[in-house]
Amino acid sequence: MDKKSVLERTRGRLDRIGDPALKAITFAAAALAVTVLGLIAFELVRGSRLAFHRFGLGFVTSQTWDAIHNHFGALSLIFGTAVTSILAIAIATPLAIAIALFLTELAPKPVRALLGALVEMLAAIPSVILGLWGILVLGPFVQNQLEPFLNSTLGFLPFFRGPHSGTGILTAILILTIMVVPIVASVTRELFATVPPELREGALALGATRWEMVRGVLLPAARPGIFAAVALGFGRAVGEAMAVLMVIGSQIGIHLSLFAHSDTLAARIAGQYNGSSTNLQTSSLVYLATILLVISLAVNIGAQLLIKPIDRRPRRRRIALDRAFEAQGLSAD
Amino acid sequence: MSEPAFTLKATGRLRRRQLVNQGMGALAAGAALLAVAVLAIVVISVGSRGAGSLNLAFFTQNQAQGFNPKGGGVLFAIVGSVMLVGIATLIALPLGVLVAVYVSELAPPRLARVARMALDISNGIPTIVIGIFVFTILVAAHGQSALAGSIALAIIMLPLIARATEEVLLLVPSSQREASLALGVSRWRTTVQVVIPSALGGILTGTTLAIARVAGETAPLLFLTSLGTSSTADANPLHPLQSLTLVIFSYSDQADPAYQSKAWAAAFILMCFVLFTSLAAKLALARYRKKLGG
Numbered sequence: 023m024d025k026k027s028v029l030e031r032t033r034g035r036l037d038r039i040g041d042p043a044l045k046a047i048t049f050a051a052a053a054l055a056v057t058v059l060g061l062i063a064f065e066l067v068r069g070s071r072l073a074f075h076r077f078g079l080g081f082v083t084s085q086t087w088d089a090i091h092n093h094f095g096a097l098s099l100i101f102g103t104a105v106t107s108i109l110a111i112a113i114a115t116p117l118a119i120a121i122a123l124f125l126t127e128l129a130p131k132p133v134r135a136l137l138g139a140l141v142e143m144l145a146a147i148p149s150v151i152l153g154l155w156g157i158l159v160l161g162p163f164v165q166n167q168l169e170p171f172l173n174s175t176l177g178f179l180p181f182f183r184g185p186h187s188g189t190g191i192l193t194a195i196l197i198l199t200i201m202v203v204p205i206v207a208s209v210t211r212e213l214f215a216t217v218p219p220e221l222r223e224g225a226l227a228l229g230a231t232r233w234e235m236v237r238g239v240l241l242p243a244a245r246p247g248i249f250a251a252v253a254l255g256f257g258r259a260v261g262e263a264m265a266v267l268m269v270i271g272s273q274i275g276i277h278l279s280l281f282a283h284s285d286t287l288a289a290r291i292a293g294q295y296n297g298s299s300t301n302l303q304t305s306s307l308v309y310l311a312t313i314l315l316v317i318s319l320a321v322n323i324g325a326q327l328l329i330k331p332i333d334r335r336p337r338r339r340r341i342a343l344d345r346a347f348e349a350q351g352l353s354a355d
Numbered sequence: 356m357s358e359p360a361f362t363l364k365a366t367g368r369l370r371r372r373q374l375v376n377q378g379m380g381a382l383a384a385g386a387a388l389l390a391v392a393v394l395a396i397v398v399i400s401v402g403s404r405g406a407g408s409l410n411l412a413f414f415t416q417n418q419a420q421g422f423n424p425k426g427g428g429v430l431f432a433i434v435g436s437v438m439l440v441g442i443a444t445l446i447a448l449p450l451g452v453l454v455a456v457y458v459s460e461l462a463p464p465r466l467a468r469v470a471r472m473a474l475d476i477s478n479g480i481p482t483i484v485i486g487i488f489v490f491t492i493l494v495a496a497h498g499q500s501a502l503a504g505s506i507a508l509a510i511i512m513l514p515l516i517a518r519a520t521e522e523v524l525l526l527v528p529s530s531q532r533e534a535s536l537a538l539g540v541s542r543w544r545t546t547v548q549v550v551i552p553s554a555l556g557g558i559l560t561g562t563t564l565a566i567a568r569v570a571g572e573t574a575p576l577l578f579l580t581s582l583g584t585s586s587t588a589d590a591n592p593l594h595p596l597q598s599l600t601l602v603i604f605s606y607s608d609q610a611d612p613a614y615q616s617k618a619w620a621a622a623f624i625l626m627c628f629v630l631f632t633s634l635a636a637k638l639a640l641a642r643y644r645k646k647l648g649g
Contacts, residue, residue, distance in 0.1 A: 037541035037543070037544065040541055040543035040544065041541055041542050041543050043543070044456075044461070044542075044543035044546060044547070045457075045461050045543075047453060048453045048454070048456045048457035048460075048461055049457055049461075049462075050453075051450050051453035051454045051457060052453075052454045052457040052458060052462070052466075052470045054450065055450070055454050055470065055473055055474060055477065055513060055514070055517070056469065056470060056473040058477070058510060058513075059473050059476060059477050059480075061488070061492070062480065062484065062485065062488045065487075065488050065491045065492060066484070066487065066488065066491075068491075069487070069491050116386075117386045117389070117390070120382055120383040120385075120386035120387070121383070121386045121387045121390055123383045124383035124384055124386065124387040125387065127383075128380055128383055128384065129384075129387070137387060137391065139634060139637065139638075140390075140391050140394055141387070141390050141391070141394075142633075142637065143394060143630055143633070143634060144390060144393065144394045144397075146567060146568075146571075146629055146630055146633040146634075147394075147397060147571075147626060147629070147630070148570070148571020148572070148573070148600060148625060148626070148629055149571065149573065149574075150571065150573040150600045150603050150604050150622075151397075151401060151571070151603065151622045151625065151626055152397070153604070153607070154401075154603055154607045154618055154619070154622050155397055155400060155401065155622075157607060157608075158404075158607075158615070159396075159400045200393055200397075203390060204390070207390070231372050231373060231375070231376035232376055232380070233375055233376040233379040233380070234372065234376070236379070254479070257479050260481070261479075261480070261481025261482070261483065261484070262481075263481065263482070263483040263574040264573045264574050264604065268604070268607065268608075288481055288483050288574070291483050291487065292483055292574050292577055295487070295490075295577070295578050296577060296578055307487075308487060308491075311483070311484050311487045314481055314483070314484055315480065315481075315484050318479050318480055318481055318484075319476060319479075319480075321479070322475065322476050322478075322479035323476065325479075326472060326475055326476075
């Protein structure tokens, strides 16, 4: 009896410490996660100060990247990033939506899970392996088959002229497309799966063909989510360093031709940071990283805002639970 | 009144609608086929080039020194990768679970939203930017080390683990928490002894997915741990260690085909590891979700 009450007393004390302690520890961890995000932004801005003082905002509009004369600008890198990412996402989006449609609407039931897993495996392949494959397998194909073909059929356009090369914008676009398709496809697939079956069945019952049901019901219902998925895929393409570094040819300059060598923000940082010879060059590379961070923050926050309305249910459940805790007088709030 | 001509063959508008429908179906099937074909081509080309160079020495020896790049193996890189990813997991797993517990169990809704948003934003930060960040706070002053690389990988893993954990915590039925509370168990005991154990399977598979993801990371390691300098096995996390991904990258642009075939072999090992672990984790996660009725 005596012993038990001691146990109960210590247990009560432990519980009195336990609740606030758990709350404090987990809060500290969450605060750390938020702080790291802030610190990343702070350190990048600090690191790019030297270059910012020297070049100001003109850095963004200057094309030169000249380590010998110590003059640096980001324009051609921004151009390379924009061309590769935008074209990759433009090719990837219809493909990804088509894949998601096939996986949710058309594929025979037993095949669905397997096909879905295969598409997601494509997303799991490390970028350095895709880069290696890009140099040694895709590159020669692009140089010897794809570029001559594009040149002979669409050569009247300025985009498909110039010397053929295994490395360059076109190869980078193809590699980025391969990386982005599975990301957009798997998100889109989940979106389609959440569209209520009554809506589908209603459209079909009205005599719509399956495609009319897709166009009239499924796509509109999933539209904001698809935009968010595309934004996430775009962010991924913009930030990809390794695979692009390995296949794009690392050259400064703005060319209309997709056969030309180019470079992107992320690839330039990956390629030059180690060998950077002056503080100004290092700082300019950090400036590039800051630009990259700003772009990816904008894209990601945009995507979050689009997804937000979908994300309600768990919160309501948590609030209900909070109330349950409070009703017991156990809340540490 | 004459009988209307009755035909089972669609004509006119209906025929066109059906053709469009079939055409779109074919395009969708074609897109899915294309994705699978690309996967097959990548896997087969890495496999056919890499598997041939695999032998026992590739796993158990270091790069041969001197003028014979053919000999030896990549033991140093395997050890380095295991160290880098292992330490990163040791850092990110407890932190990630704590963050998830805070966000899904304890935080007031507004703070939870802020934390969740921060996690999603962190998840979208290009990994090369995280590499630069860790370089400026650690490597610039203390030099390259595997630990610096692990910290960068941990920063990448944290949001992945936290979000995956949060998702499974939400799948744990409220009735379990309520039952525990009704018995007079305090909130922290409920969390530690009821909620987390019943979410453990999901937490571990989420962590496995995060491991598969960072095992293939190269960009953040470029400036943090050694690139192409050391090629002896070493397990001291304070030394700059190599990794499989760095070896693939640095061997890939060597002119000597012996290095290229080693890059393929290393790529093959890494690809097998990543694909196998992520597939296994996904299957486990799907089964786990079904079990909790999510």
